[in-house]
Amino acid sequence: MAKPRLEFFFDFASTYSYLASTQLDAMAERAGAEILWRPMVLGAVFQGAGNDMPAKVAAKAPYLLRDIERWAKHYGVPFKMSSHWPCPTIAAERLTLVADESGKGPAFAKAVFRAMWAEDRNINDEAELSKLLAEVGLDPAAALARSKSPEIKERLRTNTDLALSRGAFGAPAMFVGEELFWGNDRLHFVEDALKRAGA
């Protein structure tokens, strides 16, 4: 039987996607599941769904920062508010798709998440992105060139449209079959669904 499959749609701009990303490997292990890391463009998802950034509500912003710190502590993972946020994340997302062509998408995505949300690095800078590509064993110049191809640009748009068409309105958006789960705080439901799908 095929392994149960989680499609994890994320944007590097999303702190809760980062938090979830730190838990996926262990969850996949527990549930005997496979994870597909699918970058998407969160701004386009918000626009398409008529939604907006949670932090746009002034009273929510300080609470959310505190909440993220609580989750990081709960998981035992590092977190440092990015001095670069909000910044464009599209270059890193296209590079994730390039990395995926040689099976390094998940490793690259995890490295970018860490750079953005634990190390305060500027992931919209090609020099930083080159370092991250090299870290996972990719040729930076070749990967950067490939990331600007129409094919890769189109693939990122397709991911975004796919998430929207299946009901996503925020990040992370996670699908087990066609069942949507939204948010780092629903990983326990995702794990249950994977276990049911694998049973």
Place this chain on the structure above:
Amino acid sequence: MAKPRLEFFFDFASTYSYLASTQLDAMAERAGAEILWRPMVLGAVFQGAGNDMPAKVAAKAPYLLRDIERWAKHYGVPFKMSSHWPCPTIAAERLTLVADESGKGPAFAKAVFRAMWAEDRNINDEAELSKLLAEVGLDPAAALARSKSPEIKERLRTNTDLALSRGAFGAPAMFVGEELFWGNDRLHFVEDALKRAGA
């Protein structure tokens, strides 16, 4: 030493407040904590905080219903989408404050939550409210009269202002000391905070 104390600010219109309400007694027991049930007017909180109902985002509404059903199943509590929602909940909230004057606030609040979110009863109807008052041993006519007093009306406004001034922007808004926790999905953090406060 005084028991650690959770202030639970809620509105009967909030499904996630209902879900949380079903877990509070067991949590208080585990944490050796005391719970103060504080009705507030969620519409005024949204307005004051520049926030809006989550279900206003069209793509979010069907997801939220599914999410609530998942939580109800997870908790093993009944849930039935109310055919009366959205409806005014202010009468029931004032009555909770009246019930509180004879120590029956929590029992009445739990009865109203169940009526609204498990039994599809119209909690904006005085006949239904009278039945609920009688269920918890209160005199319906006297309680209804008292609920219309300026003092009770003022007390509900004060609760609402208090929640807002401490940073609330949605429901349930829960405080352990001055630490704010938002949402049924943060009860594990609330419990940790109560245990720390009691240690």
